[in-house]
Amino acid sequence: MAGHTSLYRNHVLFLSHSFFIKDNQAELQLHAHKYDFDIRFFHELSEFVTAVERDAADSLYVVDLDALHNMQSDLRDARKTLLLGELLQRLPTDHRYVYLQSVRQGSRFLLQQRLVDSNCLAYAEKPIANDVLVDKLFNLFVQQKRGDLVRVAMLGAPPGWDEAALRAQRLDIVYHTDPQTLHLRVKDLQPDIVLITDAEYERTEAVVRVLKRNIEADPVREITLLQRRADPALARRALDSGFDALLAMDDAELLARQLLNRAAKIRINRDLIGKDRATGLLNKIGLQQKAQALICRAALENRPLCFGVIDIDKFKTINDTWGHYFGDIVIKRLSLTLAARMEEGDLLSRFGGEEFVVVFWDCPLEQGWHRLDALRQAFGAIAFEVKPGDVRHFSFSGGLAAYPDGRSENELFLRADAMLYEAKQGGRNQIRPMAAPVAQTG
Template identity: 85%
Template sequence: MHAHKYDFDIRFFHELSDFVQAVERDAGDSLFLIELDALYNMQSDLLAARKTLLLGELLQRLPSGHRYVYLQSERQGSRFPLQQRLVDSNCLAYAEKPIANDVLVDKLFNLFVQQKRSDVVRVAMLGTPPGWDDAALREQRVELVYHTDPQTLHLRVKDLRPDIVLITDEEYERTPAVVRVLKRNIEADPVREITLLQRRADAGQARRALDSGFDALLAMDDPDLLARQLLNRADKIRVARDLIGKDRATGLLNKIGLQHKAQALICRAALEGKPLCLGVIDIDKFKTINDTWGHYFGDIVIKRLSLTLAPRMGDGDLLSRFGGEEFVVVFWDCALEQGWHRLDAMRQAFGATPFEVKPGDVRHFSFSGGLAAYPSGRSENELFLAADAMLYEAKEGGRNQIRPFPQVVASTA
């Protein structure tokens, strides 16, 4: 199945009861793949009196609370009622056979990465809260920040960099220029959505609001409905972020996504008086890896490095595939020495990862890194340049090591 190339551990089941038990015991980190044709052959432990069960009955045996990837034939894929049945049966995705093993594993890797994506969507609201359930929204990774002064909203937005700004009709009528001020800031996010909340429909007010720069209008008479609409918008924002700011191969932030988030994190560090570290990582002798075993294998090395780094990142940290074989990490609330220890532990973990380049031939690879800290570096660009210079020193000094700036940590290879 080529799964070993991505550090996947794939288990195969021939009895439905065994599969169901494995799903029920899972801690939530697995993908569950079901081949529909094979599902009919996994019935011997169900009903001895009946030779077959209907597909709907079989799907009902699958534990709820989990999502499944269904593998079907081209003929099955042409039947819309079947697709409807799958979607209604906790379908995460479905794929059609025939599909090459390496292609299937690569697509499963992408689904695995997507399941890990749950970025916080920050919402700034000007005006009286509508009475929705704040705790429920936070559980869905929507962070609400309330503000009361329209004349300082632009300063709060500059500091918070929210994804959505909600303004009640009452506050808009008090200060009609509030949106124009927000949008004329040269640092304004062009994709930030600014929405007017109306207590009652008012076509004249709606026209004025749209002409002044509002992007959308929502009714606020039903708080629960408004919360549901906000969650849908948050999901669309996450998708848009992925398209613009995520690397398609690894699911990590790309250069654009990193720069946007790092700038916001530095602003937050300044407001809260917190330190942070920025590290630049580069896989050692990556050209040799590509030239020796091919670019496809090089892509596998990159993906497995992303799988090594991601579980070791905290909730407030950032991880980016900056380009090619180069990665960037940002550790939140982290001093330089602590950051060095964290990055060096990642280096050791990746160095211990086995790569089977051909049957019986296992190799190990390494990366080098440079590290710089805020507030010694005041901007994302300044931090990156300092860390990149230390990466160069690490490469020149023999590779497979982390060099900090300034040199306050005695690094060991």
């Protein structure tokens, strides 16, 4: 495929013995590419160490411990503990590693201790199916990401934590003072976590029941009671009324660390549930949650939104002519083209198959048309080498709708999808808004 842009945003450097690579390389790569990462294989320790040293430290580094035995088996009196020690000494200490080991190795606790105390990100036992291994590696990529903003709504007085440090960790805390209007604030903000002090709970014990019984309440939202002092009777009542967890608030620094740990788990769960595995973009579930929250924010701040639905032209023909694997490449290249041109506050989703959705924040319809048409032209300029010497270009069509003309995520999608249909019927490779602001071009 022509072009200098790397197709895969993530990479794995894999140290393994040669026969493992020979038997598994093709299948591992096939699975990895579907998850938007590539694998570089090594069977010489020195080459692997050099590659790790030169890497930008945003890859995953996988070591098959059996490779050490096979590489060094000609050394007399060599013991695996010493060989592992030599490896750990040679690997850069500012990176973290994933180790594969046999069941026998996994049964040795001292070996596990040595690994986890020496920059071990994770370890796994073999035999492990190639698709399972790739899925686990993808999950590790997700966990290492800095992650999206996690929003917290707090009812009660701040506990004295370092708010600047929490903001630096992508934690946004919004304070509220009235328990009788908390449900309205939560509806507007759509926070991931709600914190309520014991004083506010004692003041209005129905506050959690009101939050939980709303049919539109997020079932995974965590509602936590903050206790200034231990009170088992109050804690039991709180849990019975619907609180998900209890935290002590007498140590503000400890509370902040616990909150950051919870935020990390929320990001991981959000990514695993709400992200498309092949492209890393929002999936249908993730888009619906984020789009509705963005619409609520637009209503609060009186900002416009532009909602676009995109579909690759003649995608069935692409699959039928060059195969589904090549079709996956076209989808990934489109996802990279779109993602590189998103701005702060925008949303981007692979809605399903070859269909994508963009939401442009603070963007009126005419500006949205210009932005989406620029994306159409950028994708059309990409050269795909379908076979040596045979270069093709592909296109997409799009439809646009605007908020506040459409008031909900579903209404905006249906309006934009109707305009996409018009674009397809009108000859493809074009963008149709609900009301065309400018003359269309090819």
